[in-house]
Amino acid sequence: MDIKAYISSGILELYVYGSLSEKENEEVYKILQEYPEAVEEVERIEKTLQQLSSVMASPNVNSLYHKIESQLEESTDKNTVIPINRSSKNWAAYIGWAASVALLIGLFIQFNKNQKLQQQVVTNQIEQNLLEGKINVAEEDLSKVKSLLNVLRNKDIIQIPLKAQQVDPSAYAAVYWDKEKQVTYIDVAGLPTPPPGKVYQVWSLKLDPLTPTSLGVLNNFSEDDQKIFSLKNTNASEAFGITLEPEGGSESPTLEQLYTLGIIDS
Known part of the structure; x- marks a missing residue:
């Protein structure tokens, strides 16, 4: 890219004034990341803007403003034409003041656009991270299911159905x-979700x-979708129960809260 021609095109002024579209702002932002000369030009434009803004505090401008305001009030009473002395110096200051206000408004709009753009980038990044997280979780779940299927299909595994007890006749495990x-x-x-403060x-x-x-x-x-848990068992078990x-x-088990029970067939 001919960066000098790009700077001379006036697009950086429009960038500072906030007159570009969102897409154009993104393009300028990429240029600023790559070309230090473009950054220097933006800084020069902003410095000029600050100098224009200082005109707002000029005594000449304040004096002109109060003079116009006073004569406006007087004309309201007398219904006369306002005799304004067209001092080239004061008008130049007034034009500078008006231009600086317009540029400040443009910068404010540009700031808001940049804030929204940055927020959108952050939002997109969060969504991407969430998507990647979901994919990882799905892969982990799939791996877990495959491992469980291999276990359950093992012919040496002892299967014991646990039947419902009085506390909940619909329960099973x-x-x-x-x-x-x-x-x-x-x-x-087949067990209901335990109430707060309780566990199986x-x-x-x-x-x-x-x-x-x-x-x-x-x-x-509640967080385990498969509802299959593995526990170490070194005992010579003859039955299993869940309370x-x-x-x-x-x-020791609370027998009044015995949900399921199963005995191993001898």
């Missing part, structure tokens, strides 16, 4: 016990005498 790897998979899709706790049971051993609590129940307990779990 299932246990898939890999004795060799000492891992128990708990499918609790899984128990390994010995039946004679009845001896419950906690395998753990099912945290993040509703206070958050953090209990040392």
Whole structure:
């Protein structure tokens, strides 16, 4: 690009004055990132604008303004023509003042446009990050499902259906016990979401005498879409049960809150 010709085209003045479209602003912004000469020209234009703005504080301009205002009030009473002395010096200052106001308004509009543009860039970036996050989560879920399918299809896995108990006759669950790897998979899709402050706790049971051993609590129940949890199980389990307990779990099961129970077929 011939940067000198680009600067001479006047587009940078329009950029500073806020007279460009959003697309044109983006193009100028890219040029500014690449050519220091363009940046220097924008700074020169802005400096000129500041000098014009200082005219607003000129005593000559303030004096002219008050003089016009006074004569306007007088003409209202007398219905006469306002005799304004056309001093070339004062008019030049007045024109400079008017131009600076117009440029300041343009800069304000440009600032708002730039703010909106930057906000749009940030929004687009956030949306992209969210999309990438969703893709990663989907891939993780798919991998998890495949792993679970491999486990459930293993012929050596012991499957134990857990039947509903009195507290909720519609509840159901299932246990898939890999004795060799000492891992128990708990499918609790048939359990209702626990109320606040409560969690489901899984128990390994010995039946004679009845001896419950906690395998753990099912945290993040609501967040887990598959509702399948894996728990370490080193016990010689004869049955499994699930109870509703206070958050953090209990040392022994609350039998009044026993939701499901299943015995291993001998």
